[in-house]
Amino acid sequence: MLIVGGGMVGATIACALGGTELSVGVIELRMPEPFDHDQAHDMRVSAISLASENILRNVGAWSGLQNKRLCPYRRLKTWEVDAERAATEFNSADIGEDHLGHIVENRVIQLGLLEQLQQCDNVDLICPADIATIDYAAGASIITLADGQQLFGRLLIGADGAQSKVRSQVGIGVHSWDYEQHALVASVATELPQQDITWQQFTPTGPLAFLPLSGHQGSLVWYNTPAEARKLLAMSDDAFLAAVDSQFPDCLGGITGLLGRAAFPLRRQHAQEYVKEGVALVGDAAHTIHPLAGQG
Numbered sequence: 001m002l003i004v005g006g007g008m009v010g011a012t013i014a015c016a017l018g019g020t021e022l023s024v025g026v027i028e029l030r031m032p033e034p035f036d037h038d039q040a041h042d043m044r045v046s047a048i049s050l051a052s053e054n055i056l057r058n059v060g061a062w063s064g065l066q067n068k069r070l071c072p073y074r075r076l077k078t079w080e081v082d083a084e085r086a087a088t089e090f091n092s093a094d095i096g097e098d099h100l101g102h103i104v105e106n107r108v109i110q111l112g113l114l115e116q117l118q119q120c121d122n123v124d125l126i127c128p129a130d131i132a133t134i135d136y137a138a139g140a141s142i143i144t145l146a147d148g149q150q151l152f153g154r155l156l157i158g159a160d161g162a163q164s165k166v167r168s169q170v171g172i173g174v175h176s177w178d179y180e181q182h183a184l185v186a187s188v189a190t191e192l193p194q195q196d197i198t199w200q201q202f203t204p205t206g207p208l209a210f211l212p213l214s215g216h217q218g219s220l221v222w223y224n225t226p227a228e229a230r231k232l233l234a235m236s237d238d239a240f241l242a243a244v245d246s247q248f249p250d251c252l253g254g255i256t257g258l259l260g261r262a263a264f265p266l267r268r269q270h271a272q273e274y275v276k277e278g279v280a281l282v283g284d285a286a287h288t289i290h291p292l293a294g295q296g
């Protein structure tokens with residue numbers, strides 16, 4: 001079996017197949033940079049729900065995240081502009097759990113999974129590797145890598161993200177449309193100490209979200225029109241922080257520094273088929289959706 005893409009979804013599947021009788025090859029473009037506790041938080045972080053944590057535990061990768069860096073959240077609150085009239089707060093205590101989830105850097109999730117994957121005798125990580133061609137045949141596909149190496153797979157898993165080469169090469173189309181919204185992500189240093197809440201305020205131009213990180217740090221997500229997001233990205237750090245101060249709710253508290261910012265265009269995309277004989281699409285290769293609301 002060949003899994004194309006060793007991101008958080010492809011690597012999770014590979015770990016889950018560890019110890020089975022299947023012979024699994026994972027083809028990944030590039031290794032993530034090794035983790036060091038002194039590094040600043042990456043811009044790309046994800047809310048990982050308790051259910052997803054359990055999947056990562058079950059495949060043996062969770063300890064590899066824990067020994068790096070993550071931040072638990074116990075409460076999740078969402079409200080509209082008028083918080084008095086439309087607010088909901090979930091609390092892990094209400095369901096007898098210690099937490100609802102964690103905020104984890106995407107790279108930390110991937111590293112934890114790739115470390116676990118290396119413990120699996122029946123799984124080979126082929127990385128760095130780029131694909132030259134995919135000769136798809138039901139039950140007998142051949143992938144030729146850029147260096148000429150050929151790999152044979154009875155089953156092909158496309159875990160290669162939203163721009164999936166597997167999907168296009170096996171002839172699966174997509175339905176898609178643009179949300180006409182960008183997610184502007186900013187890593188910030190906060191006056192408030194480490195928070196146990198992740199929140200999201202819905203506004204007419206899109207949600208404003210806070211994801212707690214360890215220590216006096218957090219990740220802000222400002223969903224906005226592409227034009228506004230571009231304007232916010234082009235501002236000086238001081239002007240950007242002043243804009244955050246004027247638009248984000250008071251519960252954010254003071255921001256003592258801007259550590260980085262970047263914007264991601266958002267697109268809803270759905271593959272016309274998830275499975276076809278001898279091939280399956282998973283993760284973003286199968287579908288992408290607006291990341292609001294800490295779906296985890």
Ligand SMILES: Cc1cc2nc3c(=O)[nH]c(=O)nc-3n(C[C@H](O)[C@H](O)[C@H](O)COP(=O)(O)OP(=O)(O)OC[C@H]3O[C@@H](n4cnc5c(N)ncnc54)[C@H](O)[C@@H]3O)c2cc1C
Pocket residue numbers: 004005006007008009010027028029030045046047048129130131159160161162165183185264282283284285291294295296
């Ligand atoms: C702003 C933003 C915020 C988000 N927040 C959250 C959140 O809080 N919680 C959450 O659960 N999700 C969140 N998501 C969604 C989440 O990031 C994705 O659903 C997830 O990363 C999909 O993982 P994946 O492994 O399918 O794809 P990817 O993460 O895209 O990984 C694909 C992998 O395939 C590799 N690859 C690509 N092409 C090739 C090739 N030709 N050959 C070999 N390898 C290849 C890539 O290098 C990569 O490692 C967010 C998304 C965005 C845009």
